[in-house]
Amino acid sequence: MRYTQSGLPANAVTHGSCGGWWTGLGRSHCASCHETFSGESAAGRHRVGAHGVDRRCMDPATVGLVARPMPFGTLWSWPAPEVALSALRGGAVAS
Template identity: 60%
Template sequence: MTTPKTQLPYTAVLHPQCGSWWTGLTRSHCAACCRTFSCDSAADKHRQGRHGIDRHCVDPATVGLVAVEKPYGVLWQNPGGDPWFKDGAEEVEA
């Protein structure tokens, strides 16, 4: 979250209701829970229930998304298949 003295990057997108900001045109921010996702498909995974009836947010970790720390806070994304993206990444052979 920004403070009055923090200068945002010129590419930042700001959600005025919660004060969160992020960069990147493909990012998705949930207005219901104010979490930021790497893309629409990642954001869709954390929404459960029927549209207009009982739609709600769930913990992104429970649907297989992984948290990545960014300058603007936590970004939830789909896990990568490459060992480079895994925790304690193993050495990738050339």
């Protein structure tokens, strides 16, 4: 892997306001709470309220997302398929 003079991977994307960085063009970074998500659907899951009225961020863990440690920090993503289905239905995982 190649690195820049600043020590970041050459393919890192950096957010100017918070200085956070991540790799992968499919990632989403919230400009409000500065959390990084695996994609647009995971990022959208943590946003609630009406646009232009009371739109706000929720704690990603409270809306069924899972924290995954990455070199750049926490990446919030959907859980494994069986856990995701259970979370969406509000139930426990079948064993």
